[in-house]
C-alpha cells in the first residue's frame with residue numbers, strides 16, 4: 001500500500017525542498033577536532049553575531065558562574081575547568097542562540113507568507129535569526145501577525161477550556177527546557193487534568209530508561225566523570241561522540257593516556273572514535289592526535305545484541321577453562337538473580353548465529369571479550385545506535401548482563417553510561433515530564449498543591465501523533481523542540497497537526513513546526529539559556545545526575561521575550577484562572593519559590609537552593625551506584641532475550657537515520673559533514689560499494705529511497721548515492737530529511753521509541 005503524501009498543493013510543505021546542492025567529497029577523517037574545530041567554531045559564530053558577543057558567550061559557557069551549554073548533556077569537570085570548556089558544536093549551538101545579526105520579527109512575518117517560508121530549507125530557517133515577539137496565525141490567514149502576550153495566553157486558555165476533556169490536549173517538551181520551567185509545566189498539565197506529557201526522550205533514551213529501571217532499578221547511568229580516569233576498558237556502542245558529544249573525547253583521551261583500552265562498536269568508522277586532536281593542547285592544535293579505539297567492531301546495523309551475546313558466551317567459556325578466575329562470583333551471588341536460567345538460555349545459541357547476525361567474526365568477538373575479562377573496571381557507553389531499534393531495550397539489557405558478570409557496576413572506574421542528548425533531557429524527567437510518573441511522585445505533587453493528579457498513563461510521542469491523526473487530540477502545545485520534523489512519519493504528523501484547533505510553539509528559532517500548523521497557531525518566543533533573565537538563575541541536570549545552576553550572561557536579543565517559566569505560568573494562569581491556589585505570578589518572578597516546591601516533591605532535592613549554589617552543584621542520589629538494584633532485595637536480574645533478526649528480502653537494505661556534523665537535531669547549522677568527507681549536501685545516502693554495484697549505481701548518482709513496512713511504502717526522493725565503508729546491506733542517511741520513511745507503528749518493544757536506526761528500504765536510481 002502506498003502511504004500517500006497528504007500535502008495538497010496549497011498547503012505548507014512538511015518537508016525540505018527536493019533540491020540538490022553542489023556536493024564536494026573527500027576522504028573521511030581519521031581523527032576529530034584539532035585546529036579545524038576552532039576555525040569552524042569562529043566561522044559559525046561570526047556569521048551570527050558580533051565579535052564581542054561571541055567572546056562573551058564563549059567565556060561564560062560551562063563556567064561555574066556562567067551558563068550551561070545548550071548543546072549536549074555531557075558533564076563539566078568537577079574541578080580543573082579550562083577557560084573555554086566547550087567544543088566546536090557547543091560553540092555552534094551558542095552562536096545559533098546568541099545570533100543577533102538577523103531577526104524573525106513582525107516585519108519578517110509580514111513579508112513572508114507561511115507557505116513560502118515552508119518552501120525554504122531547514123538550513124535557511126536557521127539562518128533567519130531569533131524569534132523576537134509573540135505572533136499568531138489566525139484561522140485562514142496567510143501570514144503570522146503580532147499579538148500581545150496577554151492575548152496569546154488568553155487564546156491558549158480559551159481553547160484548552162473549550163475541550164471536552166483535558167486528554168484532548170497534548171503538552172510536549174524538548175530537552176533544553178530547564179528544571180524550573182519543566183516542573184511548572186508538568187504541574188500545570190496535571191492540574192489541568194492530563195498526563196499527556198510526551199517528550200523528545202520518547203524518541204531518544206526512553207529505551208535506556210526502560211532497560212535500566214527493570215534491572216538496576218534507576219533509569220539513569222551509574223558513572224561519574226572521574227570513573228573515566230580509572231576505567232581499564234571502555235566500550236562505546238552506537239554513538240558518534242566526535243560530532244554529538246565532543247567534550248567526551250577529552251575524557252576518552254585521559255582514559256587512553258592512563259592505559260585504558262577503548263573498544264568502538266559502530267557500523268561506521270567515525271572519526272571521533274578513531275582519534276582526537278585536543279584543541280586546547282598545542283600538539284592537538286598542530287594536528288597531532290591521540291588514537292582512541294584500540295579495537296573497532298564494525299557491527300552490522302542492529303547486530304549489537306548478537307555481539308553482546310557472543311562476548312558473554314566467550315566469557316563463560318573462559319570461566320569454564322579457568323574456574324573462579326573470570327566471573328565476579330561474589331557479586332553475582334550477592335547482588336543478582338537469575339544467573340543459572342540466563343546461562344542455560346545462552347548455551348542454546350551457536351557461534352554461527354552470533355557471527356551471522358552481528359556481521360563480525362568469532363575471532364574479533366573473542367578479542368573484545370578478552371579486553372573485558374582483563375580489565376578490572378569496565379564502562380559501557382551508548383547512544384542512539386542502540387536505542388532506536390525494535391529490540392533496543394533487550395540489547396541494552398544485554399549490556400547490563402555483561403556488566404553483571406564482572407561486577408562492573410558500582411565500583412570505581414566501572415559502570416553503565418547512557419550518553420544523553422539534549423542538555424536537560426534527564427532533568428526534565430526528574431521534574432516529572434513523563435506520561436507515567438511513579439505513584440509516589442504523583443502523591444507528593446498532589447499533597448504539595450492540594451489536588452488529585454490524574455493517574456492514567458498519558459500519550460507519549462507516537463501515541464500523541466496517532467491521537468491527532470484520529471481527531472482525538474485538538475490542542476498541541478510544545479515547550480521547545482520541533483515536533484513535526486523530529487518525529488517519524490512526517491506526513492501523518494502533518495495531517496494530525498492540521499486537524500487540531502490550536503498549535504502553540506514556545507521557541508527560540510524558526511522551524512518547520514511553526515509552518516505546518518493547526519487551524520490557529522501561536523509562536524511564543526522565549527529567552528535562551530545564554531541570556532540574562534533579570535537577577536534569576538535556573539538549574540539543569542546533566543547526563544551523570546549532577547544538578548547545577550545556569551546563569552545567562554548575554555543581553556537578550558529582544559525586550560519582548562519572556563522566560564520559559566514566565567510563559568508556562570502565563571498560560572497556566574490564563575487557563576486555570578483564579579480558582580487555583582497556585583501563585584503563578586510569583587513563580588514567574590522568583591524561581592527560588594519554584595525550587596522550594598521542587599524540594600518538597602522530588603526526592604534528592606533537600607536543601608536545593610543552598611546545594612545548587614555550591615560551585616559545580618550536587619549529585620542526585622543514585623542507589624545503583626551503591627549496588628542497590630531493582631528487586632525488593634535490591635538485586636539486579638539477569639535478562640533473557642532471544643535474538644530477533646530483521647528479515648531482509650532480496651534487494652532490501654537496513655537504513656539508519658543519523659546526524660551530520662553541522663546539525664543539532666532538526667537545527668541545520670551548515671551543509672557539511674566534514675568528518676565523513678561530505679560538503680555542501682545533505683541529501684546523501686551512504687552505501688556499501690558492493691551493494692551499489694549490485695544495483696548498478698555509480699558514485700553520486702541520484703536515487704530515490706522507499707521504505708517497506710507491513711505492506712506499506714513510504715518515499716524520500718532525490719538523494720545522492722555515496723560509496724562508503726559500511727557493512728553489506730546497511731545504509732545511512734541524515735535525519736530529518738529521511739523521517740518520512742520511518743513508519744509510525746514501527747517502535748521499540750516496551751519503550752515505544754521509533755525505530756529510526758532500522759528502516760527497511762530499497763534504493764532505486766532516480
Ligand SMILES: Nc1nc2c(c(=O)[nH]1)N[C@H]1C(S)=C(S)[C@@H](COP(=O)(O)OP(=O)(O)OC[C@H]3O[C@@H](n4cnc5c(=O)[nH]c(N)nc54)[C@H](O)[C@@H]3O)O[C@H]1N2
Pocket residue numbers: 071072073089204237238239240241243244245265266267268270299300301302303304383384385386420421422656657658659660661663664665666757
Ligand atoms: N552537535 C550535535 N550534538 C548533539 C546532537 C546533534 O544533533 N548535534 N543531538 C543530541 C541528541 S538529542 C542526542 S540523542 C545525541 C545523539 O548522539 P548519537 O547517538 O551519537 O547520534 P546519531 O547521529 O544518531 O549517531 C548514532 C551513531 O550510532 C551508530 N549506529 C547506528 N545504528 C547502529 C547500530 O545498530 N549499532 C551500533 N553499534 N551503532 C549504530 C551510527 O553509525 C552513529 O555513529 O547527541 C546530542 N548532541
Ligand SMILES: Nc1nc2c(c(=O)[nH]1)N[C@H]1C(S)=C(S)[C@@H](COP(=O)(O)OP(=O)(O)OC[C@H]3O[C@@H](n4cnc5c(=O)[nH]c(N)nc54)[C@H](O)[C@@H]3O)O[C@H]1N2
Pocket residue numbers: 070174175176177200201203204205384388421422479480481482483485486487488506507508509510511526527528529564657658659664665666667735736738739742756
Ligand atoms: N529519524 C530520526 N529522527 C529522530 C532522531 C534520529 O536519530 N533519527 N533523533 C531523535 C532524538 S534523539 C531527539 S532528542 C529528537 C529531538 O526532537 P526535538 O527536541 O523536538 O527537536 P530539536 O531539533 O532539538 O528542536 C529544535 C528547536 O528547539 C527550539 N529551541 C532551541 N533552544 C530552545 C530553548 O532554550 N527553549 C525553547 N523553548 N526552545 C528552544 C528551537 O526553536 C529549535 O528550532 O529527535 C528525534 N528524531
Ligand SMILES: [Mo]
Pocket residue numbers: 200203204205420421422
Ligand atoms: Mo536525543
